Amino acid sequence: MLIVSASVPAQNFYPPLPKMAVADLKEDIRILKKVLEANHPSLYWYTSKDSIDYYFETTIANITDSLNEVEYKNRLSKLIATIRCGHTTVRFSKAYGKIANRYRFPQFPLALKAWDDSLVVLGSAYNNDSIFKRGTIVTAINGRSPVEILDTLYQYISTDGYITNHKSQVISGNFPGWYKTIWGDGDSIYVIQYLDSLGQEREASIKAYRPIKDTIKKQIRDTTPTLTRREIRKLRLLNKRSMLIDTLHSTAFIRLTTFSGGRLKTFFRRSFKTLNRLSIANLVIDLRENGGGNVNNSIDLTRYLINKPFKVGDSIVAFSRRMQYSRYIKPSFIYWLAMNFGGKKMKDGKIHYRRYEQHQYKPATKHHYDGKLYLIQGGYTFSAATMFISHLQGQSNVKVLGEESGGGYYGNSAMHIPKITLPNSGLIVSLPLYRLVIDKSRLKGRGIMPDITIKPSSQAIREGYDIKLREVRRMIDSSR
Known part of the structure; x- marks a missing residue:
């Protein structure tokens, strides 16, 4: 049996996380239930009250002994995931956030990409790793198959309805962290089954990764260039939105990772002005990293692309704007004001966000884009990004490519999202206040299904190319 390791001295050890009393933990859950019953608009949307x-x-009942914060968060995350609301999630306390890095290592040493029943290596923490190269297919870890691993992890991740692709993307973003959180760090060596370059199943062991604290800091100092404030601001903007234009193929590529911040209204106006001036025939918008954000920015972008009037949704409702448990909700007063001035109580007894229900937004008359539009989505495509794509899918010049979106096609619970802080543990639970039904005629419980499905592949990961962008380029070339 081969063992992959490196000569890595041990990190400083910290004392175990403190335990919290059983009574305090149970009280937090009872308080959380009361807050959710009072203000969550979709507590029983997918799961019955019983x-x-x-x-x-x-x-x-299952809390019979004291727990530390990680253990307790796992219990709470698994509980909250049963609501099937992607905007209702559990976060660590602010206090734990300040010390979390102390307990990050040792950890599983491989970054893995997860989808369906597959786990594929993205990278190894060991530079000298000649076995677990990028693109290697993993068939088991410590006797657990990918299906068993993913099915277990899925239980702790909130998502809209029954969408598992969002959960896969979340796991792919930090597989070592998820593995450690759920199974702990008791394994000093991991036994991994994998497929070699000939497709033969092999087995090798790899040690848990534990770097030197000082080495990490030194590497950051040595590799981080000195940037001016202006350069930092520019990089932050580019990380949120950017556009590249290939004039030879008359194609523009927009990468949009959020609908919040980033001076997006200005960016949209300038971008579409440029596209029209250059008569760009093809526009690709990559929304695979876009978890949503400001609804108004989503509306603004839609207006540049859609060819008919649209409204945000069929219904945007809250069941109460009274915050009975405001002492646990932050910032409660700001959201109370927003609901009282922005919402209206109707005959059905619900609080309606009437402007978004009634207002018909018209296509932009200036700099409107009428060329071929390719929208790339994935499991991270969520909330306002899902709403944006859903308004455009089916339009004659639009193709949606990629995987099922992470956000619900039918709707979701969002709009205003304050935080619940539990008094004893300090854990934070997000609380959406409105239920949005984008289109009541749509299928409930799933994300947007792409017109052209493009799954990840071990070959693309191994060879280092973007399989979705490659397919878009092929489609554009074949249409010329």
Whole structure:
């Protein structure tokens, strides 16, 4: 059996995380249930009240001993995931956030890409790793198959309805962290089954990764160039939005990672002015990293591209704007004001966001884009980004490519999202206040299904090319 390792001295050890008393942990869950019952608009949208009550009661009953914050967060995350709301998630306390890096290592040493029933190596923490190269297919870790691993991790991740692709993307973003959080760091060596270059199943062991604290800091100092404030601001903007134009192929590529910040209204106006001036025939918008953001920015971009009037949704409702448990909700007063001045109580007894329900947004008359439009989506495509794509899918000049979106096609719970801070543990739970139904005629519980499905592949990962962008380029070339 081969063993992959490196000569890595041990990191400084810290004392174990403190335990919290059983009574305090149970009280936090009871408080959380009361807050959700009072203000969550979709607590029983996918899961019946009887089932939600059962999950809360069972979680409380199963706490028979004190727990540290990681252990408790796992219990709470698994509980909250049963609501099936992607905007209702559990975060560590602010206090833990300040010390989290102390407990980051040792950890599983491989970054893995997850999808369907597959795990593929993206990289190894060991520079001398000649076995687990990028693109290697993993068939088991410590006797657990990819299906077993993913099915277990999925239980701790919130998502809209029954969309697992979002969960896969979240896991891919930090597989070592997820593995450590759920299975702990008791394994000093991991036994991994994998497929070699000939497709034969092999087995090798790899040591848990534990770097030197001082080495990490030194590497950061040595590799981080000195930048001016202006350069830093520019990089931050580029990280949120950018556009590249290939005039030879009359194609523009926009990468948009958020609908918040980034001076997006100005960016959109200048970008579409340029596209029209250059008569660009093809526009590719990459939304695979876009988790949503400001609805108004999503509307603004839609207006440059859509060919008919549209509204945000069929219904945007809250069941109450009274915040009975405001002492746990932050910032409660700001959201109370927003709901009282922006919402209207209707005959059905619900609070309606009437402007978004009624207002018909018209296509932009200036700099409107009418060329071929390719929208790339994936599991991270969420919330306002899902809303944006859903308004455009089906238009004659639009093709949606990639994987199922992470956000719900039918709708979601969002708009205003304050935070619940639990008094004893300090854990933070996000609380959406409005339920958005984009189109009541759509299928409920799934994301946007692409017109052209393009899954990840081990070959693309191994050879280092973007399989989705490659397919878009092929489509554009073949249409010329």
